[in-house]
Amino acid sequence: MNSNEFREFGKAMVDYIADYIDNVRDRNVIPSVSPGYLEKEMPQEAPVDGERWEDVLKDIDKLIMPGVTHWQSPKFHAYFPTSNSFPGVVGEMLCAGIGCLGFSWMTSPACTELEVIAMNWLGKLLGLPEEFLNCSEGPGGGVIQGTASEATLVGLLAAKERVVRLFTKTYPSLTEGDIKSKLVAYTSDQANSSVEKAGILASVPMVHLPSDSNGSLRGDVLREAIEKDKGAGLIPCYVVATLGTTGTCAFDNLEELGVVCNDENVWLHVDAAYAGAAFVCPEYRYLMKGIELSDSFNFNPHKWMLVNFDCSAMWVKDARYLVEAFNVDRIYLQHQHEGSAPDYRHWQIPLGRRFRALKLWFVLRIYGAEGIRRHIRHQIQLAKHFEDLVNMDPRFEVNTSSMGLVCFRLQGDNELTQQLLDKINAAKRIYVIPCYIREKFVIRFAICSRITTTEDINFSWAEIVSHVSPHLTN
Numbered sequence: 001m002n003s004n005e006f007r008e009f010g011k012a013m014v015d016y017i018a019d020y021i022d023n024v025r026d027r028n029v030i031p032s033v034s035p036g037y038l039e040k041e042m043p044q045e046a047p048v049d050g051e052r053w054e055d056v057l058k059d060i061d062k063l064i065m066p067g068v069t070h071w072q073s074p075k076f077h078a079y080f081p082t083s084n085s086f087p088g089v090v091g092e093m094l095c096a097g098i099g100c101l102g103f104s105w106m107t108s109p110a111c112t113e114l115e116v117i118a119m120n121w122l123g124k125l126l127g128l129p130e131e132f133l134n135c136s137e138g139p140g141g142g143v144i145q146g147t148a149s150e151a152t153l154v155g156l157l158a159a160k161e162r163v164v165r166l167f168t169k170t171y172p173s174l175t176e177g178d179i180k181s182k183l184v185a186y187t188s189d190q191a192n193s194s195v196e197k198a199g200i201l202a203s204v205p206m207v208h209l210p211s212d213s214n215g216s217l218r219g220d221v222l223r224e225a226i227e228k229d230k231g232a233g234l235i236p237c238y239v240v241a242t243l244g245t246t247g248t249c250a251f252d253n254l255e256e257l258g259v260v261c262n263d264e265n266v267w268l269h270v271d272a273a274y275a276g277a278a279f280v281c282p283e284y285r286y287l288m289k290g291i292e293l294s295d296s297f298n299f300n301p302h303k304w305m306l307v308n309f310d311c312s313a314m315w316v317k318d319a320r321y322l323v324e325a326f327n328v329d330r331i332y333l334q335h336q337h338e339g340s341a342p343d344y345r346h347w348q349i350p351l352g353r354r355f356r357a358l359k360l361w362f363v364l365r366i367y368g369a370e371g372i373r374r375h376i377r378h379q380i381q382l383a384k385h386f387e388d389l390v391n392m393d394p395r396f397e398v399n400t401s402s403m404g405l406v407c408f409r410l411q412g413d414n415e416l417t418q419q420l421l422d423k424i425n426a427a428k429r430i431y432v433i434p435c436y437i438r439e440k441f442v443i444r445f446a447i448c449s450r451i452t453t454t455e456d457i458n459f460s461w462a463e464i465v466s467h468v469s470p471h472l473t474n
């Protein structure tokens with residue numbers, strides 16, 4: 001493909017994407033295909049001779065779209081939002097076009113420097129303490145990871161290394177193996193599955209502590225667990241607090257957990273994957289009270305802040321712990337400016353890294369702080385509207401409502417709500433998923449699409465109500 005053909009293909013694709021977003025609400029949000037559907041439609045081998053791009057584009061509608069779940073549809077209410085905005089899409093395009101890898105400053109200075117600047121802008125926008133920012137005097141700084149899962153693992157690996165270094169110095173008779181075999185980490189029973197996975201990957205047992213009736217992990221529960229484990233000869237090294245749990249968007253008590261972690265010299269990582277975006281609005285910052293006590297903080301602009309996947313913003317108070325844990329050098333990686341700017345390969349798991357700061361920068365500039373705040377506030381208002389609709393129908397109950405996520409159920413046995421959920425998703429017009437709040441089976445209703453309107457919420461509610469068994473009178 002030469003550059004003229006690329007111009008045509010690229011422009012046609014921009015039109016295709018714009019049309020897709022404009023009309024996405026008219027599609028069934030859940031596809032009607034069975035496993036293996038695509039294999040039946042595809043040749044067994046890749047083509048020997050290149051094909052025309054026009055033919056490939058035609059096959060998007062014919063082969064791909066029938067198997068797509070439409071995460072950008074205003075009728076998608078499952079999981080959490082996965083951001084999509086036109087500035088974000090164009091940022092992705094430029095990232096692919098430039099095609100650089102920024103694993104050291106030297107391999108593409110703009111890639112590192114824009115990331116440093118965008119992460120400072122973003123950190124200030126969220127009201128993070130100064131010490132987390134690259135622009136502060138100290139050793140703190142921000143980095144873009146691929147996902148919140150990676151950030152949790154990176155934090156754990158750094159915490160593990162910190163403890164091993166500390167203990168080998170303090171207790172020279174202990175081997176590295178002795179220390180590592182005693183490490184233990186903690187999180188709440190509401191933490192995302194990725195936290196448990198980080199424990200598996202880092203070979204550190206991740207203890208799930210009970211949350212309170214609001215789904216919040218409290219300091220006294222953590223303190224008791226740490227004391228008990230220390231008494232048994234274990235070494236507590238890492239705590240993951242969640243701000244905005246996946247089930248109900250509950251908030252751990254960061255202030256209480258922070259005091260315990262600081263007393264015990266345990267690394268506190270904050271997973272605010274979804275709800276962290278709301279801290280751009282000053283009125284929600286009370287939910288991150290105690291943030292100054294944490295060692296690392298992470299949220300996903302790719303969830304609720306209009307930056308296309310993948311873009312997970314992580315800040316650490318002392319980046320030297322990451323560099324010490326992950327620094328592996330080779331002659332071909334060295335350059336003459338080492339030490340004057342971050343070499344981000346030391347802050348992450350892979351070597352290669354994309355120019356993800358471009359899409360973040362585009363979104364920050366083109367929406368501006370006020371545009372992002374308007375988006376967050378609008379989505380929270382839409383959730384409030386949904387909550388009001390549920391509350392007006394006596395057959396239902398609202399179980400929790402927090403930051404754009406409403407959990408609700410039919411009054412009565414769990415079975416009724418389970419059946420309702422099955423019917424809603426079988427109809428494929430809207431998509432919702434369940435969770436348990438204690439022993440109650442509830443449906444999660446998240447506002448996911450950037451283009452959601454009040455009419456879309458009314459449509460989704462009417463769709464839900466249409467599946468309620470007629471014998472449940474209202």
Ligand SMILES: Cc1ncc(COP(=O)(O)O)c(C=O)c1O
Pocket residue numbers: 079080146147148149150192194242244245246271272273274300312
């Ligand atoms: C609280 C929380 N943490 C972590 C994750 C995982 O995010 P990622 O896919 O970026 O790893 C999620 C996903 O929804 C989440 O809700």
